[in-house]
């Protein structure tokens with residue numbers, strides 16, 4: 387007969403099987419709940435909590451940048467404007483990029499292929515993205 391077991395042994399069995407089973411059930415339910423919650427959260431804000439779901443993708447500037455790299459841009463000749471604001475090669479005295487007139491003692495950069503002048507800051511930003519002269523777009527020399 388099973389009832390031959392002492393009362394304490396029965397309690398032992400209940401505790402030994404019941405409590406781990408209960409914990410196991412709790413674990414499963416909380417796991418299911420948290421994954422459901424995570425799923426919803428991911429749908430809403432794409433930023434998870436515990437595991438490595440924190441994958442906020444910062445878009446790279448642009449995968450297909452056709453611009454020039456820094457050393458190439460730096461290799462283009464710079465011209466420091468004197469107080470007379472006279473360009474070495476007489477041409478427009480406005481920057482074609484920002485449409486501002488060149489001020490005295492500003493630094494300009496020349497594109498060697500076409501001898502066009504721009505503000506250093508303007509043309510640097512431009513060349514980083516484009517790589518061609520904004521005025522003539524890589525025109526061969528002398529067509530301007």
Ligand SMILES: [Zn+2]
Pocket residue numbers: 481482483484485486504505508
């Ligand atoms: Zn400019």
Ligand SMILES: [Zn+2]
Pocket residue numbers: 497500501502519520521522523524525
């Ligand atoms: Zn040009």
